[in-house]
Amino acid sequence: xxxxxxxxxxxxxxxxxxxxxxxxxxxxxxxxxxxxxxxxxxxxxxxxxxxxxxxxxxxxxxxxxxxxxxxxxxxxxxxxxxxxxxxxxxxxxxxxxxxxxxxxxxxxxxxxxxxxxxxxxxxxxxxxxxxxxxxxxxxxxxxxxxxxxxxxxxxxxxxxxxxxxxxxxxxxxxxxxxxxxxxxxxxxxxxxxxxxxxxxxxxxxxxxxxxxxxxxxxxxxxxxxxxxxxxxxxxxxxxxxxxxxxxxxxxxxxxxxxxxxxxxxxxxxxxxxxxxxxxxxxxxxxxxxxxxxxxxxxxxxxxxxxxxxxxxxxxxxxxxxxxxxxxxxxxxxxxxxxxxxxxxxxxxxxxxxxxxxxxxxxxxxxxxxxxxxxxxxxxxxxxxxxxxxxxxxxxxxxxxxxxxxxxxxxxxxxxxxxxxxxxxxxxxxxxxxxxxxxxxxxxxxxxxxx
Numbered sequence: 319x320x321x322x323x324x325x326x327x328x329x330x331x332x333x334x335x336x337x338x339x340x341x342x343x344x345x346x347x348x349x350x351x352x353x354x355x356x357x358x359x360x361x362x363x364x365x366x367x368x369x370x371x372x373x374x375x376x377x378x379x380x381x382x383x384x385x386x387x388x389x390x391x392x393x394x395x396x397x398x399x400x401x402x403x404x405x406x407x408x409x410x411x412x413x414x415x416x417x418x419x420x421x422x423x424x425x426x427x428x429x430x431x432x433x434x435x436x437x438x439x440x441x442x443x444x445x446x447x448x449x450x451x452x453x454x455x456x457x458x459x460x461x462x463x464x465x466x467x468x469x470x471x472x473x474x475x476x477x478x479x480x481x482x483x484x485x486x487x488x489x490x491x492x493x494x495x496x497x498x499x500x501x502x503x504x505x506x507x508x509x510x511x512x513x514x515x516x517x518x519x520x521x522x523x524x525x526x527x528x529x530x531x532x533x534x535x536x537x538x539x540x541x542x543x544x545x546x547x548x549x550x551x552x553x554x555x556x557x558x559x560x561x562x563x564x565x566x567x568x569x570x571x572x573x574x575x576x577x578x579x580x581x582x583x584x585x586x587x588x589x590x591x592x593x594x595x596x597x598x599x600x601x602x603x604x605x606x607x608x609x610x611x612x613x614x615x616x617x618x619x620x621x622x623x624x625x626x627x628x629x630x631x632x633x634x635x636x637x638x639x640x641x642x643x644x645x646x647x648x649x650x651x652x653x654x655x656x657x658x659x660x661x662x663x664x665x666x667x668x669x670x671x672x673x674x675x676x677x678x679x680x681x682x683x684x685x686x687x688x689x690x691x692x693x694x695x696x697x698x699x700x701x702x703x704x705x706x707x708x709x710x711x712x713x714x715x716x717x718x719x720x721x722x723x724x725x726x727x728x729x730x731x732x733x734x735x736x737x738x739x740x741x742x743x744x745x746x747x748x749x750x751x752x753x754x755x756x757x758x759x760x761x762x763x764x765x766x767x768x
Contacts, residue, residue: 352376353699356422356446358413358437360384360393361548362682363451364428367478370691371426371449372400373674375699380421383410385530386548411530413437417444424702427451430552431559432538435460439765442473447702449695451478452572453564453719454712458754461716461723462742463765468712476698476708477715480687481573481649483694485668490645490652491577494663499654500640503578506617508570508636510562511627516550517598537762544599554600556726561602562621563588564722570636571610572710572718573647574617577638582717583610583617587734588725594624608725619725649686727753 355377357368361384371377379397384390390409398406410416417425417440425441426449427434435455441448448468454477455461468475481487494500525531525543532540534547539557552558553565574580590606604624610617620628627633635648643656654663667686671678677688694710701708724735727750736745744750758764 352378354378354380354421354423355426356381356383356407356416356424357393357426357428358383358416358441359427359429359433359451360390361386361428363478364426365393365396366680366683366688367426367428367449367451367691367695368397369400369680370688371424371695372397373676374692374695377401377424378403378405379407381408381410381416381419383413383416385411385534386546387411387528389548412533414440417441417446420444422446424449430534430547431456431564432557433536435464435765436537436762438464438475439467442467442471442475445471445473447474447698449476449478449698450712450715452715453560453568453722454715455719456559456564456723457756458720458723458737459742459764459766460755461720462739465712465716467765472705474698474702474705474708475712475715476694476701477710477712478691478694479569479572479710479715479718480690480694481569482576482709483697484649484687484690485693486652486665487573487577487647489665490647490654494645494654495577495638499642499656500638500645501642503638503640504615505639506574506578506615506636507639508567508574508617508619509628509632510566510570510621510634511623511625512566512634513623514550514553514566515562515595515600515602515604515623516554517595517600519598520544535759537758537764539759554602556601560723560726561606562623563603563606563608563619563726564719566621566634567608567619567725568718568722570634571617571619571721572714574636574638575714575718576709578615580612580615580617582737582739583612583721585611585734585736586721586724586728587611588729590729603729606725606729608728610721610725649690 357364360382379401382390382393394406394409398404423446425446427437428451429437431453434450438448438450454464522542522544531543541557588606588608590603592603593605595604605622608619632646632648635646638645643654646653651666668689669685670689677683677685697709724737728735731750735750738745755764755766
């Protein structure tokens with residue numbers, strides 16, 4: 319299945335890791351020709367996703383796209399060093415020109431959130447399967463449009479919520495949750511206490527000639543230019559995403575939903591705002607509380623980008639509370655704490671430094687996430703080949719994304735949100751329903767209008 323046996327065997331940190339993920343048989347299917355791959359957004363995580371794909375199957379990275387010529391050129395050089403052919407990909411500043419070639423089997427999208435919907439839809443229409451970074455959209459109807467397009471064109475879309483492919487979390491689901499060791503679960507806590515909210519007052523400056531700020535902004539509002547927005551700076555503005563809720567809660571909520579087989583929340587309520595860090599330009603909440611209600615189960619989220627974490631061992635995490643015990647889990651570990659008699663269980667993140675020594679020297683790599691992303695890519699390839707849904711199918715990514723968007727809407731409007739996906743409305747709330755679609759800057763058109 320598109321997987322060279324030698325490369326496949328490299329992906330297993332151990333036979334245990336493979337059996338936990340259910341990918342034991344993937345090396346039985348082979349691919350004659352390399353996958354033709356394109357990347358839109360050649361920054362930090364775009365390159366990281368691409369390099370993980372290169373590690374698990376034979377690819378021909380045909381093209382790269384970025385509005386930053388310096389970043390694009392650097393990425394092209396790195397790709398030529400990474401892919402076995404040594405070929406340097408074609409470079410584009412406008413993703414539409416790249417997709418117009420219609421020569422790609424797979425497109426990876428690692429751009430800022432405000433671009434995800436248009437680029438994913440255009441890539442699908444150009445004939446490609448898509449690996450789309452989370453969150454999939456900045457508003458709810460964008461997500462609905464991506465889902466509809468993927469289904470209409472019969473393309474596989476894997477969302478970059480790779481916690482579902484994180485070996486120790488897969489192990490926890492199979493060996494603790496699915497075996498009923500927690501009993502009935504009726505409360506979930508999720509959190510992020512990282513000091514990750516960029517905040518400052520940089521001066522306005524001219525746009526450098528190597529950076530197409532107009533194209534970078536695209537359908538979002540055009541903010542006065544105050545420096546290169548890459549990495550952390552753009553995330554601090556709600557013009558481009560949904561703050562820490564949309565960036566970090568989606569991972570934990572999506573993982574909880576997967577572990578407990580949950581769909582759309584019955585109701586979503588949120589409060590918060592900028593309570594402490596008021597001295598900079600950032601307009602994203604530094605403090606937020608949200609409740610995602612299910613039948614006899616509340617999933618509660620809290621984030622603070624200031625102060626200390628509630629549990630220093632689990633600063634970005636979720637905790638499942640069952641009648642028989644508790645499961646605390648993060649990207650780094652899990653702990654099962656039984657109620658009464660029983661044996662506590664602990665498992666740490668699995669690294670693959672020995673199998674992939676290039677991980678150790680890769681700039682800015684998240685070493686703990688590399689194995690998860692590799693397994694996520696294998697699952698993506700398997701879904702393409704077998705015409706089945708991947709573990710992070712676009713519909714699941716849409717539900718998790720939209721739930722976080724609706725939490726922000728609840729915070730802003732000061733009331734609960736009940737979303738009806740069949741009618742694509744917020745029930746009994748015309749004002750909120752109007753906000754399911756953000757205004758687009760001309761000449762860009764919202765995908766729900768086409």
